Amino acid sequence: MPLASVAWAQPEGGSDENTFPGNLFPKGAVSKWSLGVFAGPASNHHVIDVAYATDMKYTDKSGYSAGIGAAFHPTGWFALRADVAMVQKNYRLDRDNRFLSFVYTESTNNYLSVPVVAVLSAGRNFKVSGIVGGYGGWWLSGRREGQSLSVSYLITGNQADTFFDEEYKFNDSRDNRFDAGIVYGFAAQCTIVKKVELSAEMRWYYGLTDVQKNYMTNLNPRYNTTRVIQFGVAYWF
């Protein structure tokens, strides 16, 4: 029997409180918990206005997301879910400049994110869900790899002198490591065996915190918007 329908007693007659938009906390229903793990690819869009630096081209870069989550299901159509996830918010900077066409920076940024979302579902054996909520997080670490215009290159003309690949050293004056925003998306779930549910989900982490501290007067903000596709498995208790 599908998980969604075994978890709650069906009311006799009247509307079905286990299907949207039924009662959020129906009498007689037994709340359920589920625990799950998930992972999948991520793609980050670094939002920045480069102003007159028009040859600086920021492009999306892929990464991954993985984590664990717990959900509280007061009804069959509503759940409150909290995750702990590692989300990469990567991006690439290229120079659209004939003298600097070789210059680029690929930034890999690892964030620990804790999204708390409401999950609104419809269906029984196969469910589709909408997800909305918020998240808080912390910029754990980063890496920079690429080529930069260097003094050695100016002297030798040798591009071998332009490469770098290093762990990103945080600047306490500049880098805002606290990350928060809203999360939204949609998902599909199906129960494969009793108490075990598979899911596929697409969600967006829409950052509302500037990745920089407000350290100078005329500072153009930078934000991350990260699209995550994650596949998971959950166990219902």
Next chain:
Amino acid sequence: MALPTGSNNQNTMKNINILKLSLFLVLSLAACRKEPLEVTDPDRHFCTTYTSQFETVWTGIDQGYLFWDRDTVDWDEVYERMHPVFQEFDKRGSVTDAELTDAYQSMVRGLLDHHMYVQVKNLKTGNAVYADPAWDEVPNRDYYHYTFFDQQTALLSTMPGVSEYKSGSNSFPCFFALFPGNDGKKIAYLRFRSFQVTSVVNYLSAADLAPLRAFYGNGIVDGITNGWAGRDEVEAVIVDVRGNGGGNLADLKPVVASLSASDIDLGYTRTKEGLGRLDYSAWTPFIIPCPSNHLWGDKKVIVLTDVNSVSCSEITALMVQSMPNGTVIGERTYGATCPLISGGHDMLYSGVFGDYGRYGYYVYTSNFDVVDKEYKSLEGVGVTPDIECLFDVNALFSGHDNQLERALEFIRTGK
């Protein structure tokens, strides 16, 4: 057990309202991102008032200055303090060049960049005024002195035991000499006023090139070929960069790295990577390779420095200091150790910006940060010599170049 239908409908509506409210809150939050600012390119801005000149220069330094990660000047405080001064200038019928100079000198005072100078047109008088942060610091050093390039080089040909003396003309002031060393060997000496060797070598007359050819041989830009510096009878070389204001980075490989037995690793360089004060590129290694024709063995390499050794001269001192057989003798240098490329603002959004002729302002400033292998910067400090020997003006006017004599003594005695 089923609830009454009316209650169900009420609950359903209540839940839908909760969802609507949630969606409204989420959409409202999504609009919480700050809007981008209007940012004017400080490289190209027509200024018709003193205030707009000040704002443009302030903004250019705000966005493109290289040392905000360690400079102690509170640049926002500078804006608050100086903006009313320039607004007041705009209200007045006359502003003297001295007043405008003082205002800009007050604006840049304390900035670390020793390459920097600000040139602004006085809108009332039409004259150019200058401000230079290094000028508040360098002349206050207790060993500061003017450059005595001509007086020192005039003594060269009269020094004891000198031979093979050669001098260029005013188009490229350059001097070569051989001094007696130990066991009948020689010491090869070279002095030039600026690092322009690679850019002028194809244009100078044979007479002007004679000192360079004597030291490096016919190749010059290929390093040392058949010049005195590479000969076995020469035990040591001296490159004198006193009073040398710097020049072209391209000289460092043939002119200086050719004196090393191996590639020279000076540390790291970086530039800006955005308009934020702290938007930096990653550090990349600062390695200057030897040309194919370079010195081998344990020949001593000496660089003579003074407080007027600037920029490439200071990099030269650092390069020689990194050589196992290299020694820097003289005075702590000027402190402009971070290079720049003119016209680089369009590429690097840092460094030199403005155009005095077109826009009435021009700011000369570095766009490559340089640190040593421990990430220590010498900008604003200068290179400290291994053997300090301060300039003695009285000795000079009694016929002695005490710093050059100290270098010769070190080579001859090892002390």
